[in-house]
Amino acid sequence: MPGLDATEIRQRLNDAHLYLCTDARHDRGDLAEFVDAALAGGVDIIQLRDKGIEAKPELAALEILAEACHRHGALLAVNDRADIARIAGADVLHLGQDDLPVTFARAVAGEDIAIGRSTHDTDQASAAAVEDGVDYFCTGPCWPTPTKLGRPAPGLELVRATASAKPERPWFAIGGIDERRLPEVLAAGATRIVVVRAITEAEDPRAAAAALKAAVA
Numbered sequence: 001m002p003g004l005d006a007t008e009i010r011q012r013l014n015d016a017h018l019y020l021c022t023d024a025r026h027d028r029g030d031l032a033e034f035v036d037a038a039l040a041g042g043v044d045i046i047q048l049r050d051k052g053i054e055a056k057p058e059l060a061a062l063e064i065l066a067e068a069c070h071r072h073g074a075l076l077a078v079n080d081r082a083d084i085a086r087i088a089g090a091d092v093l094h095l096g097q098d099d100l101p102v103t104f105a106r107a108v109a110g111e112d113i114a115i116g117r118s119t120h121d122t123d124q125a126s127a128a129a130v131e132d133g134v135d136y137f138c139t140g141p142c143w144p145t146p147t148k149l150g151r152p153a154p155g156l157e158l159v160r161a162t163a164s165a166k167p168e169r170p171w172f173a174i175g176g177i178d179e180r181r182l183p184e185v186l187a188a189g190a191t192r193i194v195v196v197r198a199i200t201e202a203e204d205p206r207a208a209a210a211a212l213k214a215a216v217a
């Protein structure tokens with residue numbers, strides 16, 4: 001499958017509103033069906049986030065995600081690992097504050113990939129809004145979340161501060177967001193969101209994604 005170039009990826013990133021992180025669902029064995037449903041519901045970007053997964057199963061899971069993303073016109077994202085992102089032909093690499101520095105990650109992952117940054121306070125968000133090589137950033141957690149245990153939550157105050165700063169780069173709110181809480185996130189000024197459990201744990205992932213997408217887009 002031919003990959004998208006950097007300009008197309010950035011354009012799609014700019015148009016994206018709903019970003020999903022999922023693990024490889026080895027416990028359920030339904031990755032292909034799950035991602036197909038989430039994408040059919042309107043997810044714009046899917047990240048494989050499976051902490052501690054070995055390279056071979058990670059690449060196998062990414063092959064499933066890549067095929068589904070291609071079919072649905074969505075972006076494929078890899079968490080943490082620039083080498084895996086490059087081999088998998090991912091569109092996006094997501095890096096946290098303690099992950100690879102962006103210059104090293106870009107040297108490994110190549111030019112035709114967008115790089116995202118996690119931020120947890122206003123200094124980090126302001127830096128990510130202008131840092132060379134960064135294409136988008138996330139602010140969170142909006143609420144404490146079992147998906148990222150031990151990460152203190154700056155809450156919606158960080159969303160408000162980021163929205164007031166009017167960054168030129170796309171940015172997403174993350175952490176504890178679900179359909180019930182989404183109106184508060186939007187009222188705080190976010191126009192793009194990242195979710196995990198709101199879709200991965202939904203009985204009907206397609207309906208869950210569609211409800212979030214309708215509210216956020």
Ligand SMILES: Cc1ncc(COP(=O)(O)OP(=O)(O)O)c(N)n1
Pocket residue numbers: 019021047049051079080094095096097098099116117118138174194
């Ligand atoms: C889209 C998106 N936003 C934030 C994160 C969190 O990244 P990080 O802080 O590096 O934590 P881990 O996910 O690696 O545990 C993310 N992965 N994706």
Ligand SMILES: Cc1nc(C(=O)O)sc1CCOP(=O)(O)O
Pocket residue numbers: 021118119138139140141142145146147148151174175176177194195196197198
């Ligand atoms: C992976 C991750 N990163 C966060 C951050 O703030 O950077 S919050 C988070 C987990 C979000 O999961 P859920 O939607 O299940 O609450």
Ligand SMILES: [Mg+2]
Pocket residue numbers: 079080094095096099
């Ligand atoms: Mg990380």
